[in-house]
Amino acid sequence: MITVTALLGAGVGIGVWMITRALRPNVQPLGPALDELNRSSPGSDIGQAGPDPVHPRVGAVARRVVGALGGDLERHAVALRLAGRTPARLAVDKLVGATGGLLTPLLVAAGLAIVGIRLPLVAVIGFAAFAAMGGWFLPDFALRDAAEKRQKAFRHALSSYLDLVNVIIAGGGGIQTALYTAAEAGDGWAFASIRRALDRARLTGRSPWDTFTDLARDLDVPELAELAASVALAGSHGARIRASLAAKADTMRGHQVAETEAAAEAATERMTIPVAVLLFGFLLFVAYPAVQQITTVSGPAGP
Numbered sequence: 001m002i003t004v005t006a007l008l009g010a011g012v013g014i015g016v017w018m019i020t021r022a023l024r025p026n027v028q029p030l031g032p033a034l035d036e037l038n039r040s041s042p043g044s045d046i047g048q049a050g051p052d053p054v055h056p057r058v059g060a061v062a063r064r065v066v067g068a069l070g071g072d073l074e075r076h077a078v079a080l081r082l083a084g085r086t087p088a089r090l091a092v093d094k095l096v097g098a099t100g101g102l103l104t105p106l107l108v109a110a111g112l113a114i115v116g117i118r119l120p121l122v123a124v125i126g127f128a129a130f131a132a133m134g135g136w137f138l139p140d141f142a143l144r145d146a147a148e149k150r151q152k153a154f155r156h157a158l159s160s161y162l163d164l165v166n167v168i169i170a171g172g173g174g175i176q177t178a179l180y181t182a183a184e185a186g187d188g189w190a191f192a193s194i195r196r197a198l199d200r201a202r203l204t205g206r207s208p209w210d211t212f213t214d215l216a217r218d219l220d221v222p223e224l225a226e227l228a229a230s231v232a233l234a235g236s237h238g239a240r241i242r243a244s245l246a247a248k249a250d251t252m253r254g255h256q257v258a259e260t261e262a263a264a265e266a267a268t269e270r271m272t273i274p275v276a277v278l279l280f281g282f283l284l285f286v287a288y289p290a291v292q293q294i295t296t297v298s299g300p301a302g303p
Contacts (some may be wrong), residue, residue, distance in 0.1 A: 004224075004268070005055060014099075023128050027195030028081075030187035056088070058088075058092065059086070059087075059089070059091065059092065060097055062090070062091035062092045062094075063087060063088055063090060063091045065091070065095060066091040066094055066095065071091070071094060073087040073090060073191065074087075076090060076143060077104025078218065078219070078220045079143050079144055079146070079147035080143065081182045081218060081219075082146070082147040082150040082151065082219065082220075083143055083146040083150065084149050089144060090139055090140075094135075094136050094139050094140075096135075097134075097136060097138050097139055098132045098133075098135045098136040099132075099135070100132070100135055101128070101131030101132040101134055101135030101136070102128050102129075102131065102132035102135070103128075103129060104125045104128075104209065105124055105128040106124065106128055110126040116166075122141060130255040139274040140172050150189075151219065151220065151221055152259075153188075153190060154189075154190045154193070154219060154221055155221065155223060155252060155255075155256065156221065156256060157188060157190030157191060157194075158190065158221070158224060158227075158252065159253055159256065160186065161182055161183065161186060161190075161191065161194060161224055162227075162245050162248060162249035162252070163245075163249055164181075164182035164185055164186070165178045165179060165182045165241060165245055166245055166246050166249065167184060168181055169241070169242045169245075170242070175241055176193075176208075179198060179208055180198055183195045183198055191220070194215075196214060197211040197214070197215045198211070207214065207232070209229075209231050209232045210228070211224075212224055212227065212228040213228045213229075214226055216228065223248070223252055223255075226248070227244075230244045230247075230248060231245065
């Protein structure tokens with residue numbers, strides 16, 4: 001009981017220390033702050049996130065704590081942009097998950113100890129460490145899943161965009177007209193990202209394919225970079241560009257069909273698991289009376 005109380009006291013002390021660090025003013029150098037404000041990437045507003053729910057001071061403290069514990073938030077930059085989240089929010093989620101995973105087993109053990117059920121201290125500490133580790137990495141998996149869904153949605157929108165561009169070019173429109181008109185025809189964040197890339201190309205005087213290459217790097221969508229490279233090699237000839245766009249659209253649709261079929265097959269295989277468990281339970285229910293009867297009859301006879 002004394003050990004559990006000491007662990008709970010340590011957890012409370014860590015929480016008080018984190019709150020104190022969060023409320024302490026954070027003095028940030030002027031140079032990095034200006035660099036952060038001036039840095040603008042093509043995909044910075046991809047996720048269309050609303051106001052950050054994390055207080056700036058709390059977020060800064062959480063980022064420092066996560067960095068001190070060995071967490072690398074920079075490697076999640078693309079996923080954060082896709083999911084519309086900030087590094088501060090990810091850092092807070094990781095700390096909250098780890099703290100909750102650490103304290104929950106300790107609180108359960110303390111509650112059981114109060115009612116007279118004492119669990120082995122080693123098991124409680126081991127389970128708390130395992131739960132804290134799971135709470136630390138769980139936000140990373142959730143972020144990666146959200147980013148993959150965004151990337152898949154962008155690929156579907158890109159294939160539709162290419163079909164629209166092909167239709168406009170086939171109707172006699174120029175390549176520039178086709179690109180801008182097709183981008184205006186769609187809704188959603190994917191078409192909005194394409195429109196922003198085209199507007200950026202028009203304002204800066206760059207080729208649309210160059211801005212598409214930047215957008216592909218920010219979104220981590222190789223198909224968009226391959227499209228930009230193939231069209232750039234086609235030159236300014238409308239027929240070649242149209243053929244390149246049509247080929248890329250067909251390739252992306254083929255990949256999407258293959259992914260859909262693979263997902264359907266995986267879902268079908270997962271559906272066999274509950275059916276097999278149900279069948280096994282039914283067989284046990286049917287066979288139990290017979291097995292009981294045989295065991296009773298063939299048992300040793302009494303004196």
